[in-house]
Amino acid sequence: MEQQRNWLQATVERIEDNTLQIKWENNIEEVRIYWSTSPDHIEENGELLATVNGGLSYTIENPSENERPYFRLVGSNGQAVTVAERRLPLQGAFNFRDMGGYETTDGRKVKWGKLYRSEELAGLTEWDIDYLQKSGLKLICDYRTDFEVKHKPNPEITGARQVCLPVMQDLAKDLNINEFFQVGDLSMLGKPGEYLVKMNQDFVSGNEAFVSFLNLAQNPENLPLVNHCTAGKDRTGFGSALLLLLLGVPEKTVMEDYLLSNGFREKLNEKMMAFLGAKLQNDESREILGAMFEARAEYLQAAIGEIQK
Numbered sequence: 001m002e003q004q005r006n007w008l009q010a011t012v013e014r015i016e017d018n019t020l021q022i023k024w025e026n027n028i029e030e031v032r033i034y035w036s037t038s039p040d041h042i043e044e045n046g047e048l049l050a051t052v053n054g055g056l057s058y059t060i061e062n063p064s065e066n067e068r069p070y071f072r073l074v075g076s077n078g079q080a081v082t083v084a085e086r087r088l089p090l091q092g093a094f095n096f097r098d099m100g101g102y103e104t105t106d107g108r109k110v111k112w113g114k115l116y117r118s119e120e121l122a123g124l125t126e127w128d129i130d131y132l133q134k135s136g137l138k139l140i141c142d143y144r145t146d147f148e149v150k151h152k153p154n155p156e157i158t159g160a161r162q163v164c165l166p167v168m169q170d171l172a173k174d175l176n177i178n179e180f181f182q183v184g185d186l187s188m189l190g191k192p193g194e195y196l197v198k199m200n201q202d203f204v205s206g207n208e209a210f211v212s213f214l215n216l217a218q219n220p221e222n223l224p225l226v227n228h229c230t231a232g233k234d235r236t237g238f239g240s241a242l243l244l245l246l247l248g249v250p251e252k253t254v255m256e257d258y259l260l261s262n263g264f265r266e267k268l269n270e271k272m273m274a275f276l277g278a279k280l281q282n283d284e285s286r287e288i289l290g291a292m293f294e295a296r297a298e299y300l301q302a303a304i305g306e307i308q309k
Contacts, residue, residue, distance in 0.1 A: 119232030
């Protein structure tokens with residue numbers, strides 16, 4: 001955790017392939033922008049990128065094409081903050097993102113570059129793998145079932161230990177959703193969203209995988225780490241939410257992070273909906289399918305409600 005300081009509110013967004021825009025909310029007379037490929041001690045060890053007078057944004061060419069850049073903004077009023085892109089610019093994983101930068105209830109911030117969440121990694125390109133190796137990734141926590149891992153194994157990432165923490169192993173044996181597609185009817189899964197509400201409730205009890213993940217995340221020697229499943233929104237969404245809540249991130253912020261999957265997976269979801277939706281016989285089944293592709297607040301809230309019982 002980054003210690004409490006008078007925070008400057010800022011974000012970094014990729015507006016083109018190699019162009020980044022840094023924005024800050026506070027109207028400050030002068031903002032100095034430093035950068036480094038390490039998220040630690042940027043102001044002391046990094047390079048001064050620019051000094052901005054009277055503006056609220058700064059657009060730059062990516063200063064580090066093959067390694068992840070982190071930025072330190074220091075205002076003339078004493079406010080400062082470390083920022084980075086939320087989503088990593090990987091070519092084969094669109095929902096691989098950093099859980100850093102979130103402010104906790106006691107005024108600290110979760111460190112950037114330590115805790116990641118993602119979808120499946122089977123599609124990573126050689127460039128992606130090199131990018132993650134340079135990030136120092138040490139641990140990959142995989143929530144997928146044995147069946148999922150067998151059909152789409154993770155690539156080898158030098159320096160990163162892979163740990164299988166299967167969630168829903170028994171459910172995967174008992175419930176074959178492919179059979180529903182064969183008959184073109186998903187109504188056995190209940191009303192739209194009902195299946196994932198129940199699944200999130202079930203995450204709370206009987207899943208040692210999440211306990212193991214939290215124990216692994218407590219060990220600094222395992223950081224940076226990534227936890228992932230197939231889509232990076234349900235099993236990963238719950239595991240990531242648990243970790244952020246335990247770090248003291250407010251529930252509202254945790255929910256906002258959970259829902260980011262919808263934007264990052266939008267184009268892929270549209271393609272999958274068009275392909276799989278064509279196999280279904282009725283609108284009700286298509287609504288059920290659409291709900292399964294989404295990260296909805298009611299899903300995570302069902303899990304949180306179960307925890308609070």
